[in-house]
Amino acid sequence: SRQIRKVEQTGEPVRIVGLSATLPNYRDVATFLRVDMNKGLFHFDGTYRPCPLKQEFIGVTEKKAIKQLKTMNDICYNKVLEQVGQQRNQMLIFVHSRKETAKTAKYIRDKALELETIGQILKHDAASREILTEEAESVSNADLKDLLPYGFGIHHAGMSRADRTSVEELFASGDVQVLVCTATLAWGVNLPAHTVIIKGTQIYSPEKGSWVELSPQDVLQMLGRAGRPQYDTYGEGIIITTQQEIQYYLSLLNQQLPIESQLVSKLADNLNAEVVLGNVRTRDEGVEWLGYTYLFVRMLRSPALYQVGADYEDDETLEQKRVDLIHSAALLLEQANLVKYDKRAGRIVSTELGRIASHYYITHKSMLTYNQQIQPSITPIELFRVFALSEEFKYIPVRQDEKLELAKLLGRVPIPVKETIDEPHCKINVLLQAYVSRLKLDGLALMADLVYVTQSAGRILRAVFEIALKKGLASVVKDALNLCKMAEKRMWPTMSPLRQFPECPADIVRKAERIDVPWSSYFDLDPPRMGELLGLPRAGRQVCALVQKFPRLEIQAQVQPMTRTMLRVELTISPKFEWDEALHGKSESFWILVEDCDGEEILFHDQFVLRKEYAEAEMNEHLVEFTVPITEPMPPNYFITVLSDRWMHSEARLAVSFQKLILPEKFPAHTPLLDLQPLPIAALKRDEFINLYPDWERFNKIQTQTFNALYSSDDNVFVGSSTGSGKTVCAEFALLRHWTQGDGKAVYLAPFQEAIDARYKDWQSRLTGIAGGKQIVKLIGETTADLKLLGEGDLILATPQQWDMMSRMWQRRKNVQAVTLVIADDLHMIGGHNGYVYETVVSRSHAISKQLENG
Structure with missing residues (x-):
């Protein structure tokens, strides 16, 4: 929907081609993609299959899991005997876990051996058996080595690439007759067979914490592997499921249920992403965006299914329904502080928290939890708990059969857990720690939960780090960044930094962790002393070479006060390590943090990226300039810390002392604003001046406040006020005063030529006849x-x-010396691109004035 909307808004043509398995409501998808139904819609039903599909549905009536599994295995054996043994057809059996591939294959093999039917399954020619025996010796997977000589293969994502390739080639050549695999083969490898069996239709979903039915897409994808166009006249698809699910799969594959939109469940988070991108800035734009979605198409087709009630009957385009949806989603986002939502005007503005949520795909509920929990007093122990409280893990339960293993893990992990073993938050916390500690787990469901938790860990912990950074909590930022690195490197801070080098032998790491020597001391040792320290004389050279590659920076800082409240810092960063592209890639990221004297608050932060070519250059010093605030009373020092984004224990810290820092003089206080009534135009006292403002009766509040200072005195004046508040008239007060006093010249400065041209046009028409006639000119940039x-x-x-x-x-x-009035307009531009020129000419005016006064 984002792409289609962008095409319509920008006019840049982008062609969208949608491909799918057969689905009944293909016209809805075509409408969603803005396809011309007469020219761009192609629908091929089952009759177009190169091999027609014969479908068979088998329902298992057993309720108990063990009996159910045995029945399914027996059905698989019978089907293998029928298809492979009698009809010599190859077969794919899809199961739903990696362990189950070997278990199923071994059950069928063992039963065939027991009943002496293995000869029917194996190919009869000796050459094929010889190939299988040779391949069995070369593969690394123990289960595959055991099964291959009998004509059985297994295939799943946990196997090595070489083993998977061998199995695929053996099946393609016909040497392997039965291949038991997971769904990854259906999606990733085009390997058809005459017969496909889907053994069981329930898979474990860590996200929902329970066993769920296979998705229609998975079923269609698996059955799509049935039938080999070059050999078969038809393919066979067999689904083995429970008796109560048979009706669902019959209707799914024969009548085919329409594909529905799932956007409503994630509408708030998707709206946040659009707001962050700038695609949606108001409620109305949100309503327009919703009109481009598949949800909108389905709401029009099936109103009842999407709770479009009688209230919306007269609304053909469902505009009010879309307004209600966007309004509700915006309220949820505002509640979580992800957007600022003006309900009356309909404006929706993203916040920094919203940007973090969108960038790391975090739900609004999780963001609300993190924002509430991350406080200055939070400890590393509590950060693990905050991770466990994430919305993403709310459906993961604690099962009865897991409690014993979780209790053992709880005793082995280093960070204490507040909750008891019965609480899901405890399980999430323990699983994350078990992953970092590299502990082995038993149990399919627990292993699947661990994979799900650790897949989410990287982005969630990075989001927690950025929230702490946004809040400026120094100690929390360091703890959160450490936690990110622990999850990425799978190591605790107490372990040796040598663990971060993949090529470092395990015995060296173990030795390094047994000796109590700080990591900083390693950099001072030569190979003989390093070998002596570790008790491994031969390893000294290798460890020294690794230590030289550890990212280490040297930092120096110079500070200069710009004002009494602002300090300019020039930080020099020098890399002191050997670059290895295999370890460091093309660049290394670091975080620059400036902390207050107590190390509690972050006053400034930025990311510094060190690129390979600059790190290896002869002059490899890097300058980073930034400004930080100074508080009153002046603190004794600030701390500058530079932390590696990826490497643990890579940190440089510097204390910047303010003992000899001399701050500029205090600025004079602002002129107090008086409670004045707007001044009448008559205060100018001269008719020719009063006639300059024919339509006015009084000056505004700002002009009234500044009138005396500008019109009745010759003091220097600074007027700071917003655009459109009448500052130009204030400048005219100074000009009129100047022309009543004498013959000196006046100069008006503005940073842009357009402003000069506009002012020249106005004053040329109004001021030339004043005070006996005045010549108004504008410079053109040509000296003569x-x-x-x-x-x-x-x-x-x-x-x-x-x-x-x-x-x-x-x-x-x-003529320059004759200038007695300088009006500097738009002085805020002194901080702009060419502001230094503006600063120079104003300073020079001061200098000219002083020198002429002193003769």
Whole structure:
């Protein structure tokens, strides 16, 4: 929907081609993709299959799991005997766990051996048997080695690439007759067989914490492997399921249930992603975005299914329903602080938390939990608990048969867990720690839960780190970043940093962890002393080579106060390690943190990326400039820390002392604002001045406050006020005062030529007849012409660059010395790209004034 909307908004044509297995509501999908039904919609039903599919559904009536499994295995054996033994057809058997592949294959093999029917399954020619025996010797998987000589193969994602390739080739050549595999083969490898059996239709879903039925897409994909176009006239698909599920699969494959949209369950999180991208800025834009989704198409087709009640009967485009959906989603996001939602105007603005949620695919409920839990006092122990509280794990239960293993794990993990073994949060916490500790687990469901928890760990922990960074909590940021690295490297901070080098032998790591020597001392040792320290003389050179590759930085800082509240820091970063592309890749990331004197609050943070080519350059010093605030009273010091984003124990820390820091003088206090009534125009006292403002009766509040300072005195004045508040009239007060006092010249400066042109046009029409007639000129940037204009003009308009050229040689230019009023407009641009020129000309005006005063 995002892509289609972008095409319509930008006019940049992007072609979308949608491919799918057969589905009944293909017209809905075509409508969603904006396909021309007459030219772009192609639908091929079952009659187009190269091999027609014969379907067989077998329902198992047994209720007990063990009996149910034995019955399914016996059915598989009978089907193997029928298809492979009698009809010499190859067969794929799909199961739903890696362990089950070997268990099923061995059960069928053992039963065939027991009943002496294995000869029917094996190919009769000696060459084929010889190939199987040879291949069995070369494979590394023990189960596969055991099964191959009997014509059985197994295939799953946990096997090595070489083993999987061998099995695929043996099956393709016909040497392996029966292949027991997981669904990864259906999705990833095009390996058809005459007969496909789906043994059992329930798979374990860690996300839901329970056994669920196979998705229609998986079933269609698996059955799609039945039938070999070059050999067969038809293929056979056999589904073995429980008796109560048979009706579901019959209707799914024959009548085919329509594919429904799942967007409503994740609408708030998807809306947040669109808001962060800037695609949705208001409620109305959200409603428009929803109109591009598949959900909208299905709501129009099946209103009852999507709770579109009688209230929306007159609404043909379901606009009000979409408004309600977007409004509800925006309220949920606002509650979690992911957006700011103006209910009356309909504006939706993203927050930093919203950006983090979108970037790391975190749900709004999880973000609400993290935001509430991450406080300055949170400890590393509690950070593990915050991870376990994630919405992503809410369906993972604690099963009765897991409690004994979880209790053992609880005793082995290093971080204490607050909850009891019966609580799911305890299980999540223990599983994460078990993963970091590299502990082995038994039990399929527990292993599947571990995989699910650890797959989510990287992004969740990074989100927790960024939330702490946003809140500026120094100790929490370091703990959270450490936790990210623990999960990525699978090691605890107490372990040797040598574990981070994959090529470091295990015996060296064990020796290093037994000796109590700080990591910083390793960098000072030569190979003989290193070997002596570890008690492995021959390993000294190898360990020294690894230590030299450990990312280590040297940092130095220079500070300079810019104002009494702002400090400029120039940080010099020098890499002190050997770059190895296999270890470090093309670049290494580091975090720069500036902490207050107590090490509690982060005053500044930024990411620093060190690239290979710059790290290896001869001049490899890197300068990073930034500003940090200074508080009153001035603290004794700040701390600068540079932490590696990936490597544990890679840290450089520097204390920046303020003992000899001299701050600039305090600025004079702001002029107090008086409680004044708006001043009448008559306060200008001269008719020709009053006539400049024919439509006005009074000046506004800002002009009233500044009137006396500008019109009745010759002091320097700074007026800071928002755009459109009448500052130009304030400048005119100073000009009118100047022209009543004498013959000196006035200069008006503005940073942009467009502003000069607009002001010139206005003043040329209004001010030329004032005080006996005034010549108003604007400089053009050509020195000879500008010198002439400078001599002629009473009021000179110029950009800072133009006035810089004129005022540089002021000692020899009488007309520059004759300037007695300088109006610097849009002075906030002094911090812009060419602000240094503006700063220079204003400072020079001060210098000229002082030197002329002193003669």
